Amino acid sequence: MRSRVLMLAGLSFAGVAAVAAFAQVNRSETADAIFLGVPVTAQEIAQGNELYAQNCASCHGPDLEGQPDWKRPLENGRMPAPPHDETGHTWHHSDNQLFTLTKLGISGVVPGYESDMPAFEGVLTDAEIRATLAYIKSTWPKRQYEYQAEVSDREGPKE
Template sequence: MRVRAMMLAGLSFAGVATAAAFAQVNRSERAEVAFLGVPVTAQEIAQGKELYAQNCASCHGPDMEGQPDWKRTLESGRMPAPPHDETGHTWHHSDSQLFTLTKLGVGSVVPGYESDMPAFDGILTDAEIRATLAYIKSTWPKRQYEYQAEVSDREGPEE
């Protein structure tokens, strides 16, 4: 009986380890991250991770989980900060939309929409915005990353 329990525990552990390894392979199949069609370096992604922690995590969460009930309107009439992971909608937007939204504010992409998110023009350089967005993209599973790349390719580079 004891041997059987140990075998079951071992099989359970092996199953969890296999699932974790599969998830990692799924992400690592994507050899590089690109932003606006230009490959992003590992150094830029590392910089983006630091910038995200400094400028974005307080609202969007340290693990990009967003604020609770992010789909429900706040008493102010504004929306909570959405997640930037695969459970949110960030990956539905093109690179140029994400860049413009981050630099100039949500109203620049969705006219008339009021948001608590500040425009980062004058706070972050264009290169820092690019690095931050590249870091966010680097965390997405392959499916979301590829979908977002197709959306960006259809729209073309920002002019």
């Protein structure tokens, strides 16, 4: 009897641990998926995945890995597309910054700076930009995700 109780307790613990691990890895299914202070649904993240594949993966890579040697300027002086996974610097920027850079392009934010990053204003709606960025954020490990959330919280919501 005692061994049966211990076995059931062990199985229960393993089940809870598996659910917690899944929620940790796949934040898109949890309530803490936030972009610009608004909860993001799993459906929006799935849409963002599709939009990323259509509009971003050709430069930033299908697995968010960026272009080779992304920290070194190309021969034309422009920077290669950085990774959007945890090895890049995307997670160092607030939601507001990421949204503005995506919508206006880097040249639209930093006058005189030449970049291959296009402006997506007129290509993607604001909701589509938010979904794409929410998808990118959903792939980050906990450390990067939490750091970026703190940066966004300090900056405050977009007006």
